Amino acid sequence: MELCSMTGLKGTIRVPGDKSISHRCVMFGSIANGTTEIHNFLEGADCLATIRCFQRLGIDVEKKENTILVHGKGLHGLSAPTDILDVGNSGTTTRLISGILAGQPFDSKLSGDASLNSRPMKRIIDPLTKMGAHISSILRNGCAPLYITPGSLHGIHYNSPVASAQVKSCLLLAGLYADGETSVTEPSLSRNHTELMLKEFGADIRSTHTIGSTETTAVIKPCEELYGQKIRVPGDISSAAYFIAAGLIVPDSEILIKNVGINPTRAGILKVCEDMGGDISLLNERTEGGEKMADILVRTSQLHGITIEGDIIPTLIDEIPIIAVMAAVAEGTTVIKDAAELKVKETDRIETVTDNLKAMGCMVTPTSDGMVITGGRPLKGASIHTLLDHRIAMAFSIAALVAEGRTKILDSKCIDVSYPDFYDTFEALL
Numbered sequence: 001m002e003l004c005s006m007t008g009l010k011g012t013i014r015v016p017g018d019k020s021i022s023h024r025c026v027m028f029g030s031i032a033n034g035t036t037e038i039h040n041f042l043e044g045a046d047c048l049a050t051i052r053c054f055q056r057l058g059i060d061v062e063k064k065e066n067t068i069l070v071h072g073k074g075l076h077g078l079s080a081p082t083d084i085l086d087v088g089n090s091g092t093t094t095r096l097i098s099g100i101l102a103g104q105p106f107d108s109k110l111s112g113d114a115s116l117n118s119r120p121m122k123r124i125i126d127p128l129t130k131m132g133a134h135i136s137s138i139l140r141n142g143c144a145p146l147y148i149t150p151g152s153l154h155g156i157h158y159n160s161p162v163a164s165a166q167v168k169s170c171l172l173l174a175g176l177y178a179d180g181e182t183s184v185t186e187p188s189l190s191r192n193h194t195e196l197m198l199k200e201f202g203a204d205i206r207s208t209h210t211i212g213s214t215e216t217t218a219v220i221k222p223c224e225e226l227y228g229q230k231i232r233v234p235g236d237i238s239s240a241a242y243f244i245a246a247g248l249i250v251p252d253s254e255i256l257i258k259n260v261g262i263n264p265t266r267a268g269i270l271k272v273c274e275d276m277g278g279d280i281s282l283l284n285e286r287t288e289g290g291e292k293m294a295d296i297l298v299r300t301s302q303l304h305g306i307t308i309e310g311d312i313i314p315t316l317i318d319e320i321p322i323i324a325v326m327a328a329v330a331e332g333t334t335v336i337k338d339a340a341e342l343k344v345k346e347t348d349r350i351e352t353v354t355d356n357l358k359a360m361g362c363m364v365t366p367t368s369d370g371m372v373i374t375g376g377r378p379l380k381g382a383s384i385h386t387l388l389d390h391r392i393a394m395a396f397s398i399a400a401l402v403a404e405g406r407t408k409i410l411d412s413k414c415i416d417v418s419y420p421d422f423y424d425t426f427e428a429l430l
């Protein structure tokens with residue numbers, strides 16, 4: 001894809017359904033009794049991989065007009081897959097489904113693409129093994145492909161060294177099949193969609209906060225059954241983030257983004273935009289199915305650099321590539337710290353973000369847990385090496401709009417992972 005600078009992005013848009021929530025609807029719907037009806041499901045490659053995996057496990061998933069129907073078979077209704085489960089590029093599919101598969105009376109194997117098969121899985125293998133699961137890395141390198149065979153699961157308490165919703169959710173799902181209570185403490189709260197949605201499905205699950213600390217604990221008890229739900233998936237704030245940034249940095253712009261999920265465990269980007277001096281407001285705030293939503297209005301603003309660190313990081317971890325682009329345009333220095341998790345995303349995003357910002361003429365230094373960006377110098381068009389990372393492709397498409405000359409986004413098709421209509425949404429603002 002080739003892009004060049006623009007001004008005056010104006011209009012009202014909608015972004016696709018939330019990726020994290022879409023995955024969970026299919027997973028929880030599959031192990032619930034009855035049908036789960038999903039509206040505004042994200043038909044991106046990652047969530048389609050989740051659907052394919054559950055179809056391989058014997059679940060009937062139908063599309064009726066714009067609705068996805070998951071015909072659940074209950075906690076013990078999955079059947080042995082006849083083939084390896086292909087998780088594609090999706091870390092969420094891999095880690096969450098592993099928790100479910102650890103509790104099944106049959107063998108399964110999971111594998112994904114080259115990026116997925118190089119991401120760390122020891123972070124789920126170790127605690128699942130403590131629960132009594134039989135799960136191994138087939139190549140013994142701590143990564144997928146994974147092999148899971150039947151084990152009898154015990155409830156444990158796990159102190160997670162990382163704030164990761166994927167690790168937490170994996171263990172909570174395994175906890176549904178354990179012989180007692182399972183609890184997971186994380187250093188600071190990661191996205192809590194699993195806790196909110198499993199409760200709606202009828203699970204006995206609660207969260208507690210350690211007073212005087214950022215630690216939180218999610219606790220689940222095994223249950224007899226879950227019940228199919230009707231769910232409207234909110235717009236994905238991680239997808240909205242590109243248009244929030246575009247509205248703030250492209251001159252003479254005003255963009256209204258309708259129906260965006262603003263769950264506080266995901267909404268760190270909103271605070272960052274405000275702290276950088278962005279003109280951003282939330283309209284029509286409401287709660288649906290336990291999830292907060294709003295319409296987001298942004299207008300072109302002069303941004304300034306800030307420091308982003310500590311327990312806000314898990315609430316904006318996927319937005320750091322686009323935050324880095326805003327920082328490159330902002331006056332002054334932005335420091336991003338405590339974000340070493342960036343190294344184990346679809347690419348090492350400390351490297352992919354800083355390499356591509358440098359290619360555009362930005363002064364940026366990678367650090368062991370983030371980066372330091374000195375903004376304000378004009379960006380210039382460049383060839384962007386996405387390394388097939390959807391968020392790098394989208395973040396640098398926005399950078400291209402404020403760069404001198406043409407920018408080429410290499411392998412931009414990878415955007416299909418989370419936002420197949422990304423460039424069409426753009427068109428609506430011209």
Ligand code: S3P
Nearest residue numbers: 020092163164165166167317318
């Ligand atoms: C996700 C959790 C986050 C996030 C990912 C989706 C989820 O990963 O980066 O895109 O849906 O649970 P970690 O849990 O590894 O931080």
